[in-house]
Amino acid sequence: VKQNPGEAEFHQAVKEVLDSLRLVIEANEEEYKKSALLERLVEPERIIKFRVPWVDDKGQVQVNRAYRVQFSSAIGPYKGGLRLHPSVNQSIIKFLGFEQIFKNSLTGLPIGGGKGGSDFDPKGKSDREVMAFCQSFMTELCKYIGADTDVPAGDIGVGGREIGFMYGQYKRITGLYEGVLTGKGLTYGGSLARTEATGYGLVYLVDEMLKQNGKDIAGKTVVVSGSGNVAIYATQKATQLGAKVVALSDSNGWIYDAEGIDLDVVREIKEVKRGRIKEYVDARPSAEYHEGKGIWTVKCDIALPCATQNELDLEDAKTLVANGCFAVAEGANMPSTAEATDLFLEKGILFAPGKAANAGGVATSALEMSQNSQRLSWTFEEVDAKLKQIMIDIFTKMADAAKRYGVEGNYVVGANIAGFEKVVAAMNAQGIV
Ligand code: NDP
Numbered sequence: 001v002k003q004n005p006g007e008a009e010f011h012q013a014v015k016e017v018l019d020s021l022r023l024v025i026e027a028n029e030e031e032y033k034k035s036a037l038l039e040r041l042v043e044p045e046r047i048i049k050f051r052v053p054w055v056d057d058k059g060q061v062q063v064n065r066a067y068r069v070q071f072s073s074a075i076g077p078y079k080g081g082l083r084l085h086p087s088v089n090q091s092i093i094k095f096l097g098f099e100q101i102f103k104n105s106l107t108g109l110p111i112g113g114g115k116g117g118s119d120f121d122p123k124g125k126s127d128r129e130v131m132a133f134c135q136s137f138m139t140e141l142c143k144y145i146g147a148d149t150d151v152p153a154g155d156i157g158v159g160g161r162e163i164g165f166m167y168g169q170y171k172r173i174t175g176l177y178e179g180v181l182t183g184k185g186l187t188y189g190g191s192l193a194r195t196e197a198t199g200y201g202l203v204y205l206v207d208e209m210l211k212q213n214g215k216d217i218a219g220k221t222v223v224v225s226g227s228g229n230v231a232i233y234a235t236q237k238a239t240q241l242g243a244k245v246v247a248l249s250d251s252n253g254w255i256y257d258a259e260g261i262d263l264d265v266v267r268e269i270k271e272v273k274r275g276r277i278k279e280y281v282d283a284r285p286s287a288e289y290h291e292g293k294g295i296w297t298v299k300c301d302i303a304l305p306c307a308t309q310n311e312l313d314l315e316d317a318k319t320l321v322a323n324g325c326f327a328v329a330e331g332a333n334m335p336s337t338a339e340a341t342d343l344f345l346e347k348g349i350l351f352a353p354g355k356a357a358n359a360g361g362v363a364t365s366a367l368e369m370s371q372n373s374q375r376l377s378w379t380f381e382e383v384d385a386k387l388k389q390i391m392i393d394i395f396t397k398m399a400d401a402a403k404r405y406g407v408e409g410n411y412v413v414g415a416n417i418a419g420f421e422k423v424v425a426a427m428n429a430q431g432i433v
Contacts, residue, residue, distance in 0.1 A: 007091035009309065009334075013098050014042050016338055020413045021420055023405045035432065037424065044097060046070040049090070050140045052118055054132040056125075066137055068116035070150055071097035074426040077148055078114030079104055079362060081155030084133075084162065086121045092309070093117055096155075096333055100362070102419030103355040106394050109366040114150055116141070122157045134165035142170050147178040147372070153365045154183040156308065159229065160195070164188075179372030182365035186377075191368035193383040194361075199233025200384070201360015202304060202331045204391035207241060209350055209411075210327060212399065218242030223300040225249045226307030227270055227277045230331040230358065234304050235263055247298045249307060250277040254295035257287035299323040306331030314339040321347050330354035345410060356394050356415040363390045 001011055018025070018038070025032060032038055048068040056062050067090060070078045080100040083093070093115050101113030120133050145152060154163055163183045170180055177189075184190035193200070207217050220243045224231045227248045235245045244260040255261075255277055265283045269275040278289045296303065296316035303325050305312045309332065317340035320328070328344055329352035330336060336344070344351040364387055371377055394415075401421070402414030427433075 004091075004094075007094060009091045009095040010098065012338065013095035013334060016341075016412075017098070017102065017416050017420075020416045023407070023413070024417055024420065035428070037427065040427070041072070041101075041423070042098070044069050044071045044094065045073060047090070047094075048141075048144050052120065052133065052137045052140070054129070054136045056129055056132075064118045064120040064133070066116070066118035066120075066140070067093045068141060068144060068150070068152070069093050069097040069114060070144070071113040071115070072101045072423065073112040074101075074423050074430065075105055076110035076112045078150035079111035079153070079365065080113060080115040081117075081153045082158045082162075082166075083115070083117030083155040084120045084122050084157030085117070086119050088117045088119045095309075099333060099355050101423060102416060103359045104362055104366075105419040105422045106356055106397060106415060107359050107363040107366065107390055108393060108397075109363060109390075111151075111362065111366050114152070115155075116152055117155065117158075120157075122162070127161070130162060131165045134162050135169040138166045138169035139173065141166075142173050145170075145180055147176075147180050147369070151179065151365070151369060152181055153362070154229075156228070159183075160185055179369050182368040184368070189368075189372050191364060191371055191383055192378065192380040193387060194364045194368055195229065196233040196236070196384075197364035197387055198230045198331065198358050198361030199235070199306070200237045201363065201387055201391045202230065202234050202306070202329055202357050203237035203241060204360065204388045205352055205357050205395050206238075206302065206304070206327065206329045208392050208395040209329070209352055212395070213350055215326075217302070220244070220301040221246055221299070222302045222304060223247045223295060223298045224304045224306050224331070225254070225295050225311060225335070226305075226332065227266060228306070230361075231304075231306040232263065232267060232270065234306055234331050235261055235266070238302075238304075239263065243302070246300065247295050248277060248280075249295045251307075252276060253278055253289060253291040254298075255280045255287055255289050256298055257284060259286065296320055297323075300325050302327045302329070304329055304331050305335035307335065308332055309334045310337050312336045312340050314343060316340060317343045321349065326350060328352070329357040331358050333358065341412060345412065348409075350409075351411060352395075353412045353415050355419065356398050356411065359394055360387050360391055363387060
């Protein structure tokens with residue numbers, strides 16, 4: 001805390017991970033102390049922090065601050081998304097980068113951990129303004145990334161449009177047509193099924209978790225928070241598997257549709273018009289729109305928080321449990337507060353933490369890297385089948401690790417241990433670096 005003042009989210013993430021690794025740490029205390037393993041693990045290999053000047057549509061110069069945290073390259077090139085949101089600061093990027101190390105390890109693919117972003121707010125900006133920002137951002141970032149060193153991707157506020165602008169600028173400056181970013185468009189090296197991957201992967205993992213616990217997703221009522229990339233495709237896959245999604249949200253409010261969310265309406269609002277979720281009731285008058293927080297008061301069997309960090313607190317968790325919710329899987333990164341997570345575990349709720357449950361996105365990004373290196377494009381079905389298998393494997397790894405350490409069913413501990421073990425083995429093999 002003394003070394004990283006004011007980094008509340010980073011402290012929270014490190015504390016949660018180290019607390020849950022207590023069993024492993026105690027068993028290897030001497031060795032970790034001698035090699036300062038934990039001290040090295042929590043210190044990013046490198047933080048790049050830079051100014052992004054750009055000109056808005058009125059001719060006014062704007063300045064944003066941007067980051068790339070290259071946290072760990074123990075098991076592969078740095079890999080992790082770029083977030084564009086006014087809340088972005090060093091603490092948030094470090095917490096995300098730290099979590100990413102273990103998530104990427106869990107996928108079983110050779111990717112290290114990193115994260116980046118800026119406090120630029122793409123909301124309400126014209127396409128030209130977004131392009132001006134992205135080009136200026138990449139003009140600096142391109143010095144530090146590359147297909148074999150650091151491969152950023154999208155995150156909140158960074159979708160296909162932004163990746164396109166960034167890729168164009170990278171190519172223009174470096175002259176390289178290489179897989180330096182993932183989440184690219186299909187016409188220039190993107191992977192089929194990447195757009196769907198995080199949401200689909202989340203539901204594949206939930207499906208497996210329920211099956212292994214004698215339950216079935218078909219016929220269940222699901223609440224999904226957010227209405228962005230992850231939320232939309234989680235809703236689609238859950239619906240395809242026979243569940244009914246009844247609520248979605250954005251940072252202004254939430255909708256409830258007792259008949260099940262009509263995803264065509266949502267996609268039109270979010271992906272085409274870039275509008276707000278409250279517009280849903282214009283097309284579906286029988287649905288309800290509520291301003292503000294409160295989506296977790298909707299009665300459900302399964303809750304899938306897919307919006308942002310700390311969006312589900314202890315009170316929300318109590319309400320969900322009281323309403324009979326039996327499974328929670330995190331599509332977003334750290335959406336449940338530590339107290340909420342503890343309550344879920346205490347009450348025996350099937351709880352899949354974000355680093356496992358939302359790893360489908362980065363896993364498919366790694367598949368995009370493989371396709372770029374091979375100069376090949378796989379079919380949607382090939383990528384989707386690989387994604388599904390990866391999610392099943394992730395579930396198995398975290399369930400097995402939890403069992404090995406005598407905390408069966410505690411997937412928070414299981415996911416952290418399984419991710420951590422591989423990183424530690426790689427760090428030990430590579431000497432003091
Ligand atoms: P998007 O920007 O596409 O969507 C985010 C959604 O969350 C929007 O609907 C947004 O609403 C909503 N939201 C943001 N803040 C709040 C809030 N305080 N309360 C309620 N809703 C809110 O992002 P993604 O879907 O890509 O990402 C969502 C989460 O998933 C993030 O935590 C991200 O890190 C994580 N994730 C994403 C991956 C991916 O592949 N996209 C991979 C792994 C994790 P509004 O429009 O009002 O801002």
